[in-house]
Amino acid sequence: MYSEQNPARHYIALTLVWLLLGAALGLHFPDVDTRFQWLISPRLLLHRSAVTHGLIVPSLLFLSARAKGKAPSFRSFIIGFSLASAVHLCFDFFPRGWVGFALIHVPLYGRTTALFSQAWIMLGMLVCLYLAFLLVRRLIELAFGAGILAASFIVSAAEHAGPVLNALALLLVAVGALVTALRFRKPASGLTR
Numbered sequence: 001m002y003s004e005q006n007p008a009r010h011y012i013a014l015t016l017v018w019l020l021l022g023a024a025l026g027l028h029f030p031d032v033d034t035r036f037q038w039l040i041s042p043r044l045l046l047h048r049s050a051v052t053h054g055l056i057v058p059s060l061l062f063l064s065a066r067a068k069g070k071a072p073s074f075r076s077f078i079i080g081f082s083l084a085s086a087v088h089l090c091f092d093f094f095p096r097g098w099v100g101f102a103l104i105h106v107p108l109y110g111r112t113t114a115l116f117s118q119a120w121i122m123l124g125m126l127v128c129l130y131l132a133f134l135l136v137r138r139l140i141e142l143a144f145g146a147g148i149l150a151a152s153f154i155v156s157a158a159e160h161a162g163p164v165l166n167a168l169a170l171l172l173v174a175v176g177a178l179v180t181a182l183r184f185r186k187p188a189s190g191l192t193r
């Protein structure tokens with residue numbers, strides 16, 4: 001319950017709730033076509049569409065989160081969404097084979113090649129992680145973000161029987177590459193407590 005005497009605790013709780021909500025959606029949104037087959041026409045959205053699997057939706061959300069006047073809760077939601085989307089893509093990078101529904105589908109074009117699909121998923125994963133990092137303003141968000149990434153991975157691992165170790169290795173490499181790249185970037189204005 002909100003307490004006037006402890007706004008910091010209220011802020012932390014609110015941040016965590018929105019991060020978790022974003023993560024819950026981001027983890028499963030890419031496969032929205034399979035979960036709502038009865039609602040979504042295959043002509044509109046096929047499985048592993050480039051629209052749902054990759055950088056398009058997280059980028060649009062990122063741009064709207066950066067718009068003036070957006071509440072911090074919305075930013076937390078997008079951080080959670082982007083991190084969980086990255087984890088989803090991480091697992092999707094290891095299908096049983098790069099054929100059929102494993103390939104990225106581009107509306108009006110059709111299924112792409114295995115190489116394009118791999119590159120698209122990899123790019124989407126890196127962009128999702130990067131956008132989430134760009135939205136982080138406070139140390140507590142960074143800490144929660146790391147926790148959300150780990151929790152999303154655990155949930156995905158429970159849902160996917162197969163490529164857990166491969167997905168973990170890929171995620172660690174992606175995070176490591178991003179952290180290394182960001183070290184060469186001009187120092188940000190700084191995280192606040």
Ligand SMILES: [Zn+2]
Pocket residue numbers: 030031048053088092
């Ligand atoms: Zn997927």
